[in-house]
Amino acid sequence: MNRVLSLLILLTCFFTVFAVKIAGIVTDGENHPIVAQVRFLNPENGILLTDYTNWFGRFQQELPAGKYTIEVCKGPEYEIKRISIELSHDTEEIHINLKRLYNLESMGWFSGDAHLHTIYSDGKQDVETVAKACVACGLSWAILTDHNTIKGGIEWTAASKYGLLPILGEEVTTPLGHFNALGISEIVNWKVNEKQDIGRIFADISKQSAIAQINHPFDMKDYFVDWDIKGYDVIEIWNGGSAPNLNGMGNYEAKMYWFKILNTGTQIHATANSDCHDVYSNYSMLAFLPVDKVLSAIEKEFSEPTMKNYVMENESAMRNWVKYGLYPGTPRTYVKATKLTPFAVLKALARGNSFMTNGPLLLIEIDGKGPGEMVSALNKESLNLDIKVFSNTPLEKITVIQGGEIVQEIDVNGQRECILSKEIDPDNGSWIVVEAYGSYPVYAISNPIYLSNSYQTTR
Numbered sequence: 001m002n003r004v005l006s007l008l009i010l011l012t013c014f015f016t017v018f019a020v021k022i023a024g025i026v027t028d029g030e031n032h033p034i035v036a037q038v039r040f041l042n043p044e045n046g047i048l049l050t051d052y053t054n055w056f057g058r059f060q061q062e063l064p065a066g067k068y069t070i071e072v073c074k075g076p077e078y079e080i081k082r083i084s085i086e087l088s089h090d091t092e093e094i095h096i097n098l099k100r101l102y103n104l105e106s107m108g109w110f111s112g113d114a115h116l117h118t119i120y121s122d123g124k125q126d127v128e129t130v131a132k133a134c135v136a137c138g139l140s141w142a143i144l145t146d147h148n149t150i151k152g153g154i155e156w157t158a159a160s161k162y163g164l165l166p167i168l169g170e171e172v173t174t175p176l177g178h179f180n181a182l183g184i185s186e187i188v189n190w191k192v193n194e195k196q197d198i199g200r201i202f203a204d205i206s207k208q209s210a211i212a213q214i215n216h217p218f219d220m221k222d223y224f225v226d227w228d229i230k231g232y233d234v235i236e237i238w239n240g241g242s243a244p245n246l247n248g249m250g251n252y253e254a255k256m257y258w259f260k261i262l263n264t265g266t267q268i269h270a271t272a273n274s275d276c277h278d279v280y281s282n283y284s285m286l287a288f289l290p291v292d293k294v295l296s297a298i299e300k301e302f303s304e305p306t307m308k309n310y311v312m313e314n315e316s317a318m319r320n321w322v323k324y325g326l327y328p329g330t331p332r333t334y335v336k337a338t339k340l341t342p343f344a345v346l347k348a349l350a351r352g353n354s355f356m357t358n359g360p361l362l363l364i365e366i367d368g369k370g371p372g373e374m375v376s377a378l379n380k381e382s383l384n385l386d387i388k389v390f391s392n393t394p395l396e397k398i399t400v401i402q403g404g405e406i407v408q409e410i411d412v413n414g415q416r417e418c419i420l421s422k423e424i425d426p427d428n429g430s431w432i433v434v435e436a437y438g439s440y441p442v443y444a445i446s447n448p449i450y451l452s453n454s455y456q457t458t459r
Helices: 003-011 127-136 153-162 196-207 251-262 282-288 291-301 306-313 315-324 342-351
Strands: 020-027 037-042 047-052 058-063 066-073 081-087 094-097 109-116 141-144 165-174 177-182 211-214 234-239 269-273 332-336 354-357 361-366 374-376 383-390 395-402 405-411 417-424 431-438 443-446 449-452
Touching: 020 037, 020 081, 037 058, 047 058, 047 127, 047 282, 066 094, 081 094, 109 127, 109 165, 109 177, 109 234, 109 269, 109 342, 127 141, 127 153, 141 153, 153 165, 165 196, 165 342, 177 196, 196 211, 211 342, 234 251, 269 342, 269 354, 282 315, 291 306, 306 315, 332 342, 354 361, 361 431, 361 443, 361 449, 383 395, 383 431, 395 417, 405 417
Parallel strands: 020 094, 109 141, 141 165, 211 234, 234 269, 374 449
Antiparallel strands: 020 058, 037 047, 037 066, 066 081, 109 332, 165 177, 177 211, 269 332, 332 354, 354 443, 361 383, 383 417, 395 405, 395 431, 431 443, 431 449
16 A cells, blocks of 8 residues: 555544434435435534445434535536535435436446455455445446455455446555456465566466556555566556656656557556545545644654655645545546456456546547557548547646657636547657546546557557
8 A cells, every 4th residue: 555545544533423413315317316425524623524325325424513515426427416514403314416417338438446455455344335335436347456365256246236347356465566466266376586476476367367457556665666577468557545647656657657668669558546445535534634733744654854845845736636535436447348247348458448537538539449449640641639528527628648748738728528629640659648637636548549650550
């Protein structure tokens, strides 16, 4: 687990005396009960409490008296409903109707999380609780990846009865790096004596027709040490344990190294996963903690002043990231598949038929080809890149990256739906990636569309 995440959990403060009861039900646009996430925010008292409805859409919570914002959501395809309420006595049941704004499943896009933990390793919740949180956060599929164990496999498989596609995995945890074995049926031997053993781990994963993912390769503690080792299928460029796109936190470095790999001509594809260890994300209260207390705790945890200075320089961004929470699917990977099966999900991940997001829904095409596919640029002076972005929060900009460099930056001025067509010069680079940004940390990034100057246009 990321050291920063460990620090945040260390700082968490809990309220132990509750006075006021509040209960309610969440329904969809057709008034049917749905499983959803419910958050209670009271910045004045430093409260940011996360809960989930039960399988029948109902929730109940006890809170100190005060003014609250109740925030209800179910992932990026639903609206975010916010209700202001003052709790001074027990409140009658409230009814919250949550509309689905977009249905990507109907378009063949399925969202999931390939990095989750339970009490069978260092997670805080049991398997069913994690599965319910996945459903509440709007995931279609999820991969359980406890450290060096598959003890939760039978319980995880049973999660299919809740409408979630459960896939078994393992976080193969070694001193030389962490690797997710995705889609396994048997445990992978994690014992490592020398670098050559990492190659053996990848081979063991491949024998099970599973795929190997390098996890958080630039994490401050559990980093990947030997890029000469071959055999991994995907790389986790965005891990929820660290803030996205902040230089020095690991995710930005992973993204830039991925660009470097792509520029060698190697088609390795990326994923984004929550690495969730606590579905209630209790450390999100730190969004409201006075900065002097945060810095004091950092001084005790880190002997050098580097981390303290980093937090001071990036306080606003860090607070926004923490407030956003670390839940299943924050971030997530959407895969394009003809049907929702373990084989189809794993195949789409390995081929890069996917995009990564903690909010914006990012769809891109060139000549009908999407992420992970190849387009002929032979004898063409330009290509049309079609971009569609849909979001339940305002967007700020869209960037087009070609060969690792930003070639276009489009200001979208707070729009929530953007449909664009942009002209691309094939000579600027052999691959295209698109990013969508909202108010930090809202972000999405696609896997590449490849440009070919030969007659071969398929992978």
